[in-house]
Amino acid sequence: EAGVAQSPRYKIIEKRQSVAFWCNPISGHATLYWYQQILGQGPKLLIQFQNNGVVDDSQLPKDRFSAERLKGVDSTLKIQPAKLEDSAVYLCASSLGLYTDTQYFGPGTRLTVL
């Protein structure tokens, strides 16, 4: 079974530029998550989709971050414009359903904002 795929793996941009990350979840997984992991901290949930609807985006900085889940499968996370404090690893995860279902994580995208 293929795991969660993410691209790119690494991205370096200057502040005020835009960047987009892509995630392909495990086939059949209804729930998709985007996390931000700053160095030395645990993953912090940015947004959670159930199929193509948003379940929770309370911690998404909506003035600069946006996310969509195309046809309930792939997802993109965009930052526009980027700030220095956005430097982090962005993790995508998927699970069969909600609640206590195990989340399967992709390898992450390491973003460096200069």
Add this chain to the structure above:
Amino acid sequence: DQQVKQNSPSLSVQEGRISILNCDYTNSMFDYFLWYKKYPAEGPTFLISISSIKDKNEDGRFTVFLNKSAKHLSLHIVPSQPGDSAVYFCAASEGDKVIFGPGTSLSVIP
């Protein structure tokens, strides 16, 4: 305000000995707890979980203990192996929201 705390950023253990990783939480509404393991340049992988109605769950070399009155859980690895060297995240959930701790980096010395 951190709802899930892992107060030891790092831990070193000799191969074959027991590793004990600790986690404290503040929200008494958490009803499910998980441990994830993360190797460098990889995403976290699920290791073991425990429901709040239990106080112990065991899976091979890994055992998680939950003390609800103290709002404390621990992960025991016995015996520890060099391949266990990784960052371990404690996570707690209430409903469909999962909150992760900052992680403990475990080094198992051969």
